[in-house]
Amino acid sequence: xxxxxxxxxxxxxxxxxxxxxxxxxxxxxxxxxxxxxxxxxxxxxxxxxxxxxxxxxxxxxxxxxxxxxxxxxxxxxxxxxxxxxxxxxxxxxxxxxxxxxxxxxxxxxxxxxxxxxxxxxxxxxxxxxxxxxxxxxxxxxxxxxxxxxxxxxxxxxxxxxxxxxxxxxxxxxxxxxxxxxxxxxxxxxxxxxxxxxxxxxxxxxxxxxxxxxxxxxxxxxxxxxxxxxxxxxxxxxxxxxxxxxxxxxxxxxxxxxx
Numbered sequence: 290x291x292x293x294x295x296x297x298x299x300x301x302x303x304x305x306x307x308x309x310x311x312x313x314x315x316x317x318x319x320x321x322x323x324x325x326x327x328x329x330x331x332x333x334x335x336x337x338x339x340x341x342x343x344x345x346x347x348x349x350x351x352x353x354x355x356x357x358x359x360x361x362x363x364x365x366x367x368x369x370x371x372x373x374x375x376x377x378x379x380x381x382x383x384x385x386x387x388x389x390x391x392x393x394x395x396x397x398x399x400x401x402x403x404x405x406x407x408x409x410x411x412x413x414x415x416x417x418x419x420x421x422x423x424x425x426x427x428x429x430x431x432x433x434x435x436x437x438x439x440x441x442x443x444x445x446x447x448x449x450x451x452x453x454x455x456x457x458x459x460x461x462x463x464x465x466x467x468x469x470x471x472x473x474x475x476x477x478x479x480x481x482x483x484x485x486x487x488x489x490x491x492x493x494x495x496x497x498x499x500x501x502x503x504x505x506x507x508x509x510x511x512x513x514x515x516x517x518x519x520x521x522x523x524x525x526x527x528x529x530x531x532x533x534x535x536x537x538x539x540x541x542x543x544x545x546x547x
Contacts, residue, residue, distance in 0.1 A: 324368050
């Protein structure tokens with residue numbers, strides 16, 4: 290009888306995880322270059338039930354009497370890397386990638402250690418020294434693996450291949466990096482991704498557009514509809530637990546009472 294309690298409980302935990310993912314997507318619906326996440330569910334493996342201490346067939350030998358499903362468990366969270374829509378800003382420092390790939394960023398943590406992170410957020414600015422940086426001040430890398438520096442007092446243009454022109458001559462080229470398998474990328478925070486062991490880079494089939502920003506690929510209406518579905522499923526499992534609670538109350542406190 291108590292199996293139903295565990296099944297309903299596992300369902301509630303799974304729906305709570307789905308709700309966490311949906312709310313995070315909605316919170317980042319206006320975040321530049323954000324890629325929405327999703328979650329999967331899978332059932333527990335069927336477990337065999339056993340007779341124990343049953344001497345009717347063989348003494349003290351547990352005998353299988355069937356299977357029972359132990360409910361649902363959280364599967365894997367995944368990221369949808371599909372491209373978001375472009376928004377015009379007419380700011381030359383704002384850049385968007387059309388196609389597959391990421392901007393390479395020289396990230397410095399609080400301990401002062403530097404590493405390369407990747408992002409689709411192209412809302413860049415020029416600092417006082419002419420370096421192209423992110424909103425957090427991290428350097429944007431060129432194809433030569435060095436931070437991009439240009440003259441902040443002159444206008445510049447960016448070609449679709451990432452080449453930055455200033456004063457009639459190319460001065461730098463923006464690095465756009467792609468990976469063979471995005472399953473080897475993980476979220477780092479601050480809208481960054483970092484490769485894990487096994488990640489392999491490949492040439493990016495992409496174009497860079499200056500004066501544009503890539504919006505989040507979160508569809509707010511779709512996320513709200515899924516949120517309603519998750520709420521209904523959570524409430525259903527909750528009612529099952531309440532029903533079991535009432536039944537157990539009757540069995541313990543009323544049945545057999547003289």
